[in-house]
Amino acid sequence: MMRREWEVIVVGAGPGGSTAAARLAAEGVEVLLVDKERFPREKPCSDIYGPFGARTYEELGVYERLLEAGYRYPSVVLTSPDYTAISGPNHKGLTCPRRIGDNILKENAARLGAEVWEECWVHDLVVEDGRVRGVKAKYQGEFLELRSKIVIGADGSHSWVAKRLGLFRDDYEQVYLAGRAYFKGCNPPLRDVEVHYDPGFTPGFVCLSPHPGYGDVVNMGVGIQMKLYVDSQLNAEEMVARFVAESPHGEKMRGATQVSRWMGWRVPSAGQIGRNHAAGALLVGDAGSFVEPFILEGVASAVRSANYAARTALEALRDGDFSEESMARYAEKWEAKMLPQLRALQGIAVTAADPKALNRTFQALKEDPEAVSRVFGG
Numbered sequence: 001m002m003r004r005e006w007e008v009i010v011v012g013a014g015p016g017g018s019t020a021a022a023r024l025a026a027e028g029v030e031v032l033l034v035d036k037e038r039f040p041r042e043k044p045c046s047d048i049y050g051p052f053g054a055r056t057y058e059e060l061g062v063y064e065r066l067l068e069a070g071y072r073y074p075s076v077v078l079t080s081p082d083y084t085a086i087s088g089p090n091h092k093g094l095t096c097p098r099r100i101g102d103n104i105l106k107e108n109a110a111r112l113g114a115e116v117w118e119e120c121w122v123h124d125l126v127v128e129d130g131r132v133r134g135v136k137a138k139y140q141g142e143f144l145e146l147r148s149k150i151v152i153g154a155d156g157s158h159s160w161v162a163k164r165l166g167l168f169r170d171d172y173e174q175v176y177l178a179g180r181a182y183f184k185g186c187n188p189p190l191r192d193v194e195v196h197y198d199p200g201f202t203p204g205f206v207c208l209s210p211h212p213g214y215g216d217v218v219n220m221g222v223g224i225q226m227k228l229y230v231d232s233q234l235n236a237e238e239m240v241a242r243f244v245a246e247s248p249h250g251e252k253m254r255g256a257t258q259v260s261r262w263m264g265w266r267v268p269s270a271g272q273i274g275r276n277h278a279a280g281a282l283l284v285g286d287a288g289s290f291v292e293p294f295i296l297e298g299v300a301s302a303v304r305s306a307n308y309a310a311r312t313a314l315e316a317l318r319d320g321d322f323s324e325e326s327m328a329r330y331a332e333k334w335e336a337k338m339l340p341q342l343r344a345l346q347g348i349a350v351t352a353a354d355p356k357a358l359n360r361t362f363q364a365l366k367e368d369p370e371a372v373s374r375v376f377g378g
Ligand SMILES: Cc1cc2nc3c(=O)[nH]c(=O)nc-3n(C[C@H](O)[C@H](O)[C@H](O)COP(=O)(O)OP(=O)(O)OC[C@H]3O[C@@H](n4cnc5c(N)ncnc54)[C@H](O)[C@@H]3O)c2cc1C
Pocket: 011, 012, 013, 014, 015, 016, 017, 034, 035, 036, 037, 043, 044, 045, 046, 047, 048, 049, 050, 120, 121, 122, 123, 154, 155, 156, 157, 159, 160, 178, 179, 180, 221, 222, 263, 264, 265, 266, 267, 284, 285, 286, 287, 291, 296, 297, 298, 299, 300, 302
């Protein structure tokens, strides 16, 4: 007989969901982690597991494994439309294809004791007396009701859990379109992570991230605010082609060959962050719009929000209190620990639509290396 009840159900086994499940399982909580995909699965991304997630990977005993599969780039270089460059050394961030890295994180959650169901599609929540009491899911051809004391929605940018809770936000000034494809033949080979707010590309940016261990392919990605994109005649692929043809930073990609198709996705930035809890439920990562708003790093934010969600869930289980007030302890944690940095990056992001303002921001950051590492990590 298939089990139907856990203390916590986590929906989505990306970095956010796997971290929440791993944290809870490590504390002896009975947790089910479900994902609609079979892993390893693709996730369009520039494949940067940023430095702010590293401590969690270390605590969960998985950092070395990620590093073996990935690449620790020496530094990050960012440039503005007038080619002002800021850069900082990287100590703990790494690149790793998401289909590999996310699988490692999911396997680690299982190793720590989480039960993992893949190809399990959550299509509704169980709500009783105004409190979330589980999920409705399709698994192995059967429609099932799976019950829990808490549901953690980590189901990504199109979060069905957020929609069902009435917490889904879609402000086109705070949501971004991002895409990526892999290229072979970068010359000279790329070693740093590069993010270019290039004049030919304004108001978006191009991100180049290296994969020396995977045939030295380069992940070339783009990010642009959704409102600017849909209001314009811009085409992301054409913009990248122009960057490669015209920018001094695109020169090294001129002889490179595209070796994968372009994949794009919706990126909900923290510019629209709001309530991410309800009675019996918490939202982490993209489901809760935790993506940092400037260079759109969302992996580390998903991991960090998952830490606070797991801690909140542990407190609620200890107290036997799953009310909205109890879940609001989650907001206290992420607002105190994450919001100042997210707001600082939002402050930079709003200047991105105006090249002159962005140049001034970069010039100011260049004078303040401490601010750079506070905001971007190292
Ligand atoms: C092109 C692009 C480049 C990016 N580059 C970077 C980068 O380099 N570094 C960075 O930090 N961030 C980057 N981001 C953002 C980053 O990808 C996300 O912020 C991050 O993946 C969020 O993690 P998550 O765990 O919240 O969600 P996800 O990684 O999206 O995982 C959600 C999981 O939920 C599952 N799921 C969804 N719906 C259901 C359902 N109904 N039932 C069951 N399972 C479900 C999905 O299959 C998925 O596995 C980029 C985004 C894009 C689009």
